[in-house]
Amino acid sequence: xxxxxxxxxSQSLVLLLIVSVIGFVVLNxxxxxxxxxxxxxxxxxxxxxxxxxxxLGLNRPLWMQYLxxxxxxxxxxxxxxxxxxxxxxxxxxxxxVATLLLMGSSxxxxxxxxxxxxxxxxxxxxxxxxxxxxxGAMVALSIPTFWFGLLGIYVFSLRLGWLPAGNMYTIGDxxxxxxxxxxxxxxxxxxxxxxxxxxxxxxxATLDVISQEFVKTARAKGLSERRILxxxxxxxxxxxxxxxxxxxxxxxLTGALVTETVFTWPGxxxxxxxxxxxxxxxxxxxxxxxxxxxxxxxxxxxxxxxAIIDPRIRLS
Amino acid sequence: xxxxxxxxxxxxxxxxxxxxxFMNHHLALIGMVxxxxxxxxxxxxxxxxxxxxxxxxxxxRFAPPFTGHHYLGTDPLGRDLAARLFMAGRVSLLVGFSxxxxxxxxxxxxxxxxxxxxxxxxxxxxxTVDGFLSxxxxxxxxxxxxxxxxxxxxxxxxxxxxSWMEVARIVEAEVRSLRExxxxxxxxxxxxxxxxxxxxxxxxNAVGPIIVAATLTVARAILMEAYISFLGYGIQPPLPxxxxxxxxAQQYLGTAPWLAIIPGAAITIAVTSFNFIGDGLRDALDVRxxxx
Numbered sequence: 001x002x003x004x005x006x007x008x009x010s011q012s013l014v015l016l017l018i019v020s021v022i023g024f025v026v027l028n029x030x031x032x033x034x035x036x037x038x039x040x041x042x043x044x045x046x047x048x049x050x051x052x053x054x055x056l057g058l059n060r061p062l063w064m065q066y067l068x069x070x071x072x073x074x075x076x077x078x079x080x081x082x083x084x085x086x087x088x089x090x091x092x093x094x095x096x097v098a099t100l101l102l103m104g105s106s107x108x109x110x111x112x113x114x115x116x117x118x119x120x121x122x123x124x125x126x127x128x129x130x131x132x133x134x135x136g137a138m139v140a141l142s143i144p145t146f147w148f149g150l151l152g153i154y155v156f157s158l159r160l161g162w163l164p165a166g167n168m169y170t171i172g173d174x175x176x177x178x179x180x181x182x183x184x185x186x187x188x189x190x191x192x193x194x195x196x197x198x199x200x201x202x203x204x205a206t207l208d209v210i211s212q213e214f215v216k217t218a219r220a221k222g223l224s225e226r227r228i229l230x231x232x233x234x235x236x237x238x239x240x241x242x243x244x245x246x247x248x249x250x251x252x253l254t255g256a257l258v259t260e261t262v263f264t265w266p267g268x269x270x271x272x273x274x275x276x277x278x279x280x281x282x283x284x285x286x287x288x289x290x291x292x293x294x295x296x297x298x299x300x301x302x303x304x305x306x307a308i309i310d311p312r313i314r315l316s
Numbered sequence: 317x318x319x320x321x322x323x324x325x326x327x328x329x330x331x332x333x334x335x336x337x338f339m340n341h342h343l344a345l346i347g348m349v350x351x352x353x354x355x356x357x358x359x360x361x362x363x364x365x366x367x368x369x370x371x372x373x374x375x376x377r378f379a380p381p382f383t384g385h386h387y388l389g390t391d392p393l394g395r396d397l398a399a400r401l402f403m404a405g406r407v408s409l410l411v412g413f414s415x416x417x418x419x420x421x422x423x424x425x426x427x428x429x430x431x432x433x434x435x436x437x438x439x440x441x442x443x444t445v446d447g448f449l450s451x452x453x454x455x456x457x458x459x460x461x462x463x464x465x466x467x468x469x470x471x472x473x474x475x476x477x478x479s480w481m482e483v484a485r486i487v488e489a490e491v492r493s494l495r496e497x498x499x500x501x502x503x504x505x506x507x508x509x510x511x512x513x514x515x516x517x518x519x520x521n522a523v524g525p526i527i528v529a530a531t532l533t534v535a536r537a538i539l540m541e542a543y544i545s546f547l548g549y550g551i552q553p554p555l556p557x558x559x560x561x562x563x564x565a566q567q568y569l570g571t572a573p574w575l576a577i578i579p580g581a582a583i584t585i586a587v588t589s590f591n592f593i594g595d596g597l598r599d600a601l602d603v604r605x606x607x608x
Contacts, residue, residue, distance in 0.1 A: 018447035026456070030463040135343065138595065142535065142587035144542050147580030150566060154577075158570050253452035258543060262566065272455060273547060276462045288459055292450045299450075 004307055004314040012300045019292045020073065024066050027285050073289065079282035081275075088286035092268065098168060099267030102259065103252050106187040107245070110194035115241075117195070118202020119234065122210065133199060140196035145255050149189045149262035156185060166264040186263040190255045194248060201244050205237040212236075239310055246302030249295050337600040344596020347589035354586055358409060361402035369403040370554055371395060378572045389574045392564065397574070401582060404556035409586065411472050411551070412538035418476035419537070420483050420530045424519070427487025432495055432514045442488060445481045453478050454543055461549040471550050475540050483529045490522040524601035528594055535590035542583045558583045 053059050057068065072078070078088035121130040157165035163185045164170070169178050209215065210233060218228045257269030264270070268287060275283040307314040338344055362369065366385050373394035381389040381397075388397040430441035448456075460474045494500065495518070503513045538558075544550035545559025553560055558579045565576035597603075 014443060015446055015450060018443050019450050022444075022447050022451070026459055026463070029460065138343075138591045139584070139588050142539070142591050143584050144539060144546070144580060144587075146543065146546050147562065147576070147583065150562070150569060150576045150580065153566075154569050154573050250450065250452040254454040254543075257452070257454050258547075261547060272458070276458060276549070279462075284459055284462075288451065288455050291452050291455055295450045295452070 001314045008300060008303055012296055015296050016293065019296065020070050023285065023289045024069060026288065030281055078286045081283050082280045083278055088282050091283055092286055092290055095266060095268045095271045098265060099256055099269065102186055102190060102265060102267060103256055105183055106190035109187055109191040110198050114195045114198025115202050117199035119206050121203040122206035123229065137196035137200050140192050143192065145189060145193060146258045146262050148192055149259060152185050152189055168266055186259050186265055190259045193255060194252065197248060202237060202241065205240050206233060209233045209236045239306060242302050242306050246299040249298050253291050334600045338596050341596035341599055343592040347592030350585055350589040354405065355409065358402045358405035362399055365396065365399045367396035367399045369395065369399040369556060381574050388578055391575060392568065397578060400556045400561060401578060404558050404561055405582060407468060407551055407555060408538055408541055408558045411468060411541045412534050414472045415475040415537035416530055416534040418472065419480040419533055420526065422476065423480035423483025424487050424526060426484040428491050428514050428519055431488040431491030432518065445484050448481050457540060457544055458549055461544055466549060466552050468551055471541065475537050479533055479536060483526060486525045486529050487522055490525055491518050494518050494521055525603045528598045528601060528603045531590055531594035531597055535587045538583065538587050
């Protein structure tokens with residue numbers, strides 16, 4: 001286990017290093033680079049900008065600037081928002097809970113429905129249900145998330161009036177039920193794509209497990225099909241899904257950005273777009289790096305969890 | 317003897333097992349037909365319709381579908397939606413297709429070099445792939461698109477720059493498994509150059525998986541263009557794209573829902589078709605997918 005942990009940790013560190021290099025390149029592609037904020041300020045002449053560059057060390061070689069930038073990142077100094085001067089990490093922190101709430105609830109929906117469809121598709125292979133699930137998954141993967149959201153708003157908010165069209169709660173009403181009411185549609189919209197992905201992987205994983213020797217043994221022992229499925233198949237098939245959950249995180253974050261925009265959900269995705277609109281590059285860069293670091297860490301955690309549950313992995 | 321010769325002569329590509337398997341894949345056929353219809357409509361449609369996609373007619377604002385010759389209705393400026401949909405289709409399909417070509421090129425280059433050379437170069441390249449995959453793609457695309465000049469060309473480059481990793485991974489795995497085969501060793505012993513072995517000897521054996529990945533990349537590129545244009549950082553008006561037609565649609569959802577429904581349906585049909593074709597090709601070319 002120690003060897004596995006050390007190996008996996010060092011991989012993640014290397015990955016973080018590469019992620020930071022990509023982030024630094026993006027930062028320098030922005031016109032004006034780290035000084036973009038002041039480029040449009042009329043009270044600054046080119047001479048001022050040049051002097052600032054000298055002072056801030058922006059005319060040093062790029063690798064020195066990179067080390068400087070990365071070191072500040074490690075220390076937690078992610079710069080300040082152009083809009084209100086608040087530290088970037090504080091701004092992100094203020095929007096984190098809303099996004100985690102949305103992502104969490106939609107992941108629960110995706111896992112519940114996707115797992116069910118996947119197992120049923122595998123146990124009733126080549127049935128009408130399996131065929132419809134396969135085609136349905138491909139269509140679901142092709143629907144733009146924002147369009148699905150717009151259709152949902154049109155049907156359930158404007159026509160039927162059942163669900164709110166946006167925001168996280170009604171002003172003046174902070175009850176849990178009110179939050180839940182606002183949460184339903186965005187989480188279903190965000191879940192659609194992941195139900196599709198989850199069901200496809202679950203179907204493959206279940207088929208893999210069903211063909212194993214121990215399932216034959218269980219059948220030979222005379223266990224009922226239901227017991228075999230519940231006790232021997234599902235648990236083993238769910239194991240690789242933990243890794244999948246980690247791998248899916250970037251796509252969940254992408255979906256969250258779009259969903260939050262359509263439903264004016266005050267999360268990280270919405271913050272990202274607002275910051276782009278204000279050319280608030282420190283926050284944009286902060287969110288870019290924050291989401292990538294989150295992805296690397298969650299993949300690391302998923303792998304460690306799998307290794308704890310499954311001794312085959314940590315021993316090999 | 318003559319029969320055998322005649323047989324081998326008849327062996328054309330459309331008679332091959334691969335072609336048969338593809339033609340027997342119903343979804344793939346549906347996809348092909350839909351893409352053909354969509355492409356034809358986008359190429360010819362604008363010539364057949366009585367309205368120009370940019371012609372503004374304030375008297376005909378918000379006309380619902382099937383008002384006069386406005387078969388799909390009009391937008392908030394009274395422009396014909398059908399004409400705009402076809403012109404937008406040209407842009408969206410072209411951006412999607414070009415982004416696929418570019419990203420497949422990048423991905424194949426990176427994959428072949430990483431898989432054949434291996435060592436520290438291969439490791440660095442594949443770690444870079446992992447690094448790019450750690451970013452939620454839309455964050456990266458939006459940051460780049462907002463920073464650079466949003467011309468259709470630049471949008472294509474930005475989408476390609478963030479979608480080449482899948483192909484790179486597939487090609488790398490394929491090339492790595494082919495590297496030690498006899499024909500490659502034979503090539504080395506004959507003194508062929510590394511470049512020749514990589515691109516002339518090994519790469520042709522990896523064409524199947526590349527074609528499948530490329531087809532699925534078109535689907536993803538069209539979706540990505542739709543996402544960023546919807547958010548206002550992609551194709552800029554007055555040039556229409558399926559994504560930016562949806563850009564203002566949300567505020568008219570209550571009064572003019574067709575503004576949102578129609579372009580979104582076009583995107584869904586196009587993307588679904590490419591996904592169907594990709595699935596059919598995967599079965600026909602016998603490529604082991606990562607799922608299904």
